[in-house]
Amino acid sequence: MFGDNPDQGKLYKSRARTLLVGIGADEQLAGYSRHRTKFRSSGWKGLIDEVEMDIKRLARRNLGRDDRCIADHQKEGQFPFLDEEVVCYLQQLPMWSKVDLSLPRGIGEKRVLREVAAILGCHTAARLPKRAIQFGSRMAKLSGSSNNREHGSDISDRLLPHPV
Numbered sequence: 001m002f003g004d005n006p007d008q009g010k011l012y013k014s015r016a017r018t019l020l021v022g023i024g025a026d027e028q029l030a031g032y033s034r035h036r037t038k039f040r041s042s043g044w045k046g047l048i049d050e051v052e053m054d055i056k057r058l059a060r061r062n063l064g065r066d067d068r069c070i071a072d073h074q075k076e077g078q079f080p081f082l083d084e085e086v087v088c089y090l091q092q093l094p095m096w097s098k099v100d101l102s103l104p105r106g107i108g109e110k111r112v113l114r115e116v117a118a119i120l121g122c123h124t125a126a127r128l129p130k131r132a133i134q135f136g137s138r139m140a141k142l143s144g145s146s147n148n149r150e151h152g153s154d155i156s157d158r159l160l161p162h163p164v
Contacts, residue, residue, distance in 0.1 A: 024081030027054040029110040105129040
């Protein structure tokens with residue numbers, strides 16, 4: 001899979017009690033492909049309206065689900081991109097200073113975060129395109145499943161309880 005780690009593939013249970021969750025970054029910084037589509041069809045005004053809609057529906061669409069999933073694993077989620085000061089700061093910035101959707105995927109969306117990542121030395125991560133975990137993780141390929149074909153409706157034996 002990844003490198004020569006002798007513990008690779010072994011089950012591991014983290015002792016961490018708190019998880020940092022990135023929810024809110026895509027919604028506020030035009031990280032979804034539909035944001036790029038809206039920008040192409042309706043310009044800055046359309047993009048701004050789409051981002052505002054995402055922010056308004058975030059709590060009922062994603063936040064509850066993610067929080068329940070985290071709590072189900074006896075963890076506490078911290079959501080830095082939903083911190084009131086972060087949200088207020090990002091909202092006062094003009095959209096063109098946060099994103100540039102004329103640039104390719106992996107560069108133009110969430111531009112302000114990508115620039116910070118590059119400044120911190122995370123140059124590769126700063127250029128990775130968004131990949132939704134449920135669709136783009138490539139877990140089926142990495143796990144060696146038959147024909148490398150898994151579907152969202154499949155029940156994976158990797159998700160069944162294992163003694164840890």
